[in-house]
Amino acid sequence: MKQQDTINYRKPLQWGEFDPNRRRNMFVGMWAWMWQRITAIAIIVLLPLHIVLTYKPWLQFLLLLAVTFHATLGLRVILLDFNLVKVQYQKALIWGLTGLGLAVFALVWWII
Amino acid sequence: MSTGQENNRTVEIYRYDPAEGGDGHFDTFDLHIEDESNTTILDVLIRIQKEQDTTLAFRYACRVNMCGSCGMVINGREGLACKTNVSDFASNQGITLRPLNHFPVIKDLVVDMDPFFKNYGECLPFFEPKEIVEEPAIIRPDSPERQAIGLATECIACGCCVSSCTMVNYHEGYAGPAPLNRAFTLLKDSRDALFTERMDRVLQSCYNCRTEFNCTEVCPKEISSTRAIKFIQRMAMKEPFRKIEEEKFVTAIKGVESAAAIEDVEVGVTINSDGCEGCAHNQPDTGRRDFLTKMTLGIGAASALMVGGVLASAFVGPSMRKKETLWVPAGKMDDLSVGKVTTLNLKYNEKIGIYEQSNVKPVMVWCQSSDKNIVVYDSRCTHLGCAVRWDKSQNSFLCACHGGKFALDGSVIAGPPPRPLDHMEYKIENGNLLVAMVS
Numbered sequence: 001m002k003q004q005d006t007i008n009y010r011k012p013l014q015w016g017e018f019d020p021n022r023r024r025n026m027f028v029g030m031w032a033w034m035w036q037r038i039t040a041i042a043i044i045v046l047l048p049l050h051i052v053l054t055y056k057p058w059l060q061f062l063l064l065l066a067v068t069f070h071a072t073l074g075l076r077v078i079l080l081d082f083n084l085v086k087v088q089y090q091k092a093l094i095w096g097l098t099g100l101g102l103a104v105f106a107l108v109w110w111i112i
Numbered sequence: 113m114s115t116g117q118e119n120n121r122t123v124e125i126y127r128y129d130p131a132e133g134g135d136g137h138f139d140t141f142d143l144h145i146e147d148e149s150n151t152t153i154l155d156v157l158i159r160i161q162k163e164q165d166t167t168l169a170f171r172y173a174c175r176v177n178m179c180g181s182c183g184m185v186i187n188g189r190e191g192l193a194c195k196t197n198v199s200d201f202a203s204n205q206g207i208t209l210r211p212l213n214h215f216p217v218i219k220d221l222v223v224d225m226d227p228f229f230k231n232y233g234e235c236l237p238f239f240e241p242k243e244i245v246e247e248p249a250i251i252r253p254d255s256p257e258r259q260a261i262g263l264a265t266e267c268i269a270c271g272c273c274v275s276s277c278t279m280v281n282y283h284e285g286y287a288g289p290a291p292l293n294r295a296f297t298l299l300k301d302s303r304d305a306l307f308t309e310r311m312d313r314v315l316q317s318c319y320n321c322r323t324e325f326n327c328t329e330v331c332p333k334e335i336s337s338t339r340a341i342k343f344i345q346r347m348a349m350k351e352p353f354r355k356i357e358e359e360k361f362v363t364a365i366k367g368v369e370s371a372a373a374i375e376d377v378e379v380g381v382t383i384n385s386d387g388c389e390g391c392a393h394n395q396p397d398t399g400r401r402d403f404l405t406k407m408t409l410g411i412g413a414a415s416a417l418m419v420g421g422v423l424a425s426a427f428v429g430p431s432m433r434k435k436e437t438l439w440v441p442a443g444k445m446d447d448l449s450v451g452k453v454t455t456l457n458l459k460y461n462e463k464i465g466i467y468e469q470s471n472v473k474p475v476m477v478w479c480q481s482s483d484k485n486i487v488v489y490d491s492r493c494t495h496l497g498c499a500v501r502w503d504k505s506q507n508s509f510l511c512a513c514h515g516g517k518f519a520l521d522g523s524v525i526a527g528p529p530p531r532p533l534d535h536m537e538y539k540i541e542n543g544n545l546l547v548a549m550v551s
Contacts, residue, residue, distance in 0.1 A: 008130040009224060010217035013210065015278050018126060018136070021188030021208050025276065029325030044411065048418045077323050080342060087339040090325055 032094045036073040042066040064105060072101035119145050121198060123156060125168065126210035128217050136217065138208070139165070148199035153209065154182055157193060157221075169220040177332065180270030184221050185210045190272035190330040212275035228271050231287040235295040235314055242305040249303065257300060264340055265297045266333045273327030273337050279320050287317040289327035289337030296340035299347060308354070315351060318344040439539065439546040446543060448479040448486065453502045453520070455491075460549055475536060475547055476502055476509065478520060488547055489522060490534040500533065509533060 016022040046063040053059060076093045079085040085093060121143050128136035141160050145151050154172055161168045172182040175194050182193040187201060187208050201207060215223035251258050273289035274280050280288050287295075295314045298304050321341040328336040440460040448454050458473045476489040489509070493500045498513035508525060509518035516527035523532045537548035 008133050010128050010130070010133075010136060012214045012216050012223075013212070015213045015276075015281060017213070018138070018210055019185065019188050019208070020124075024188035025185075025190070025326070025330075027324070027326055027329045029323065029329070030278065033322045033324050044415075048415070048422075051419060051422050080323060080338075081345065083342065083346065087325075087328070087336050087342065090323075090328075090338075 028091055028094055032073050032076065036070055036077075039066040039070040039073075043070060061109065064109065068101040068105045069098065072097040119148065119203075121145055121148075121156075122206040123160065124206060124208045125157075125160070125220065127168075127220050128211075129167075130219055138210075141165070145198055148203070149197055151198045152194050153184075153186055153196045153198065153207065154193040156198060156207070157209070169218075169222045171222050178268065180268035180332075183212055183270035183272045183275070183332075185212060185275065190275045192270060192272070192332045195332050212271050214275055214277075214280045215271065223271070225271060228269070228274055228288065228290070231291045232269060232294060235287055235291040236298070236306055236310045237291070237294045239298060239301070239304055240306045242303055257302060260343070261297050261300050263333070264293050264335055267293055267335055268333060269294075270332060272330045272332060276326040276330040278324065278326065279322055283320040285316060286320040287314060289321075289341065292317060292321075292344060293335060293337040293340040296343050299344060311347070311351065314344055315348055318348055321345075437537075438549040440549050442475065442477070442488075442538075442545040442547045444543055445484060445540060445545055448477055448545075450479050450481060453478045453504075455502055456545075458547055458549065462549075473549070474499065476500070477545070484540060486538070486545075487522070488536040488538045488545075490536050492534065493529060494524075494531045494533060495527070495529040 016025070019025075043063070043066050046059065046066060050056075050059055050063050073094070076090070076097050079093060080087055080090060123141045123143055124138045125141065126136055127139045128134075141164050143156060143159065145156070154175060157168065157170050157172075161170075170182065170184070170193070172194065173179040174181070177192055177195045180192070183190065184193055185191075186193065186196050187205070190212065193209075198207065209221060211217050211221045211223045215225065215227065218224050267290055269290055271290070273293075277289055280286055292314055295310055299307060299310055299314075304310075318341050321338065323338060323342075325336075325338050328338050331337065438460060440458045442456045442458055454477045456475055456477055458471075458475055460471055460473070462469055462471050474491045476491060478487045478489065480486060489500075491499050491501075493511040493513065493516050495511065495514055495516050498511050498516075500509045500511045500516070500518065503510045506517075507520065509522075510516070511518075511527065511529070514528050516529040517525040518529070518533050519525050521532075522535070524530075537550075539546050539548075
């Protein structure tokens, strides 16, 4: 422990710092989490707008899209949290649920 | 020299000299590798150290994927240098090596693992038997417990998961994937005696996981720490109930003791008095909880205000607005007979906020003379608002409710009404009588 005081430690490298290849370390699970956060913020912004500016198709489209992503990715986390789906299928869950969500979204938006 | 072009590799290695300090830099080494599929990154490092730069520092011990010493970031991804072959990367691709993230760098690729092992130790990574048995334990391989723990016990504590976990950076008290994985293997073990102590220590940490699966992706032993953390989270759901049970137990014991008047209250139910001062688990990471509380309140308040504002302006706004007088056509002036009272029903639509209703309101018109000298009486009784009707035989307005009686000029003759009948504004346009409706 005393040795530590004499050695000049470099502060910990941060994730991705000094790393020309950091894209190799960006796994889809992380993007799933990130995207859910982004859509969460989008919902916070879009929902009041939707209430104030009613019946604006572009707003409804964006809000529904954000809700779709947020819901499907949230569903994935719930399924994994409660062990309803094995963690080994987490990637399949991301694509599967998001695809399903977008299909329902398309169905709602363009067909119904 | 051009013959062996495809076997030449450019290796970039992060260099940091504690004597110089600074942020560190990358050194480039060119290396000819004969058999790439048989050459590990560790071999490359040893060769560079022997042949090109003897000051290169890195850490290794077993060389066979067992000790977890040579964890580093290889081309952006955490892994063991001894387990990664050069041939894992396309032949035109360079190799970039740098130390693990989230660890203090001692020199070059050598990081200080102390924080990691401190967290590891915090989670009580050792087995404490409930009862001492001499014989080896018999654990059926198909028992649910054994199946659940699986290969999670294989962790070699290389630190790759901690390096890949983006959450380690943001949560001070977060133990990290490997310590939690270790804690999970013991929490799940029913033979272990330290369940409560260990749970208390990992309870705060286990909620810092964001289900990113970075640790699972990089683990050289293919252990899913995410899975382990999820297991702990599910176990933690029972924690409040356990705490309640414990409190009941403690009060029961205290009750017994006070009855027996025994001084010693410490009967092995005190959980937190483990003599660990300043440990992370004694100062739980309340950042997340605080943040969530504040955010919930903040966003709740903001959205309540927003929704409330919109609703309030939608509902209250129109009624606050100054109402334009609604001129309701009552009929033609010619239809009124002079000297008589005519009851007319006004039909109009009333808008209250966003609600619209059609109303019928009777008014009584007293046509005094032919020169359009008329009085329009409101049919509301001035007492309590019942409908007043004109009674021709009594030549007065009668209210059925409480016997109010008004004369032709509207003044009160009998009954409880406090004031004469109300007049209503009117105007005459093109021989049509319009009555002002102010609601």
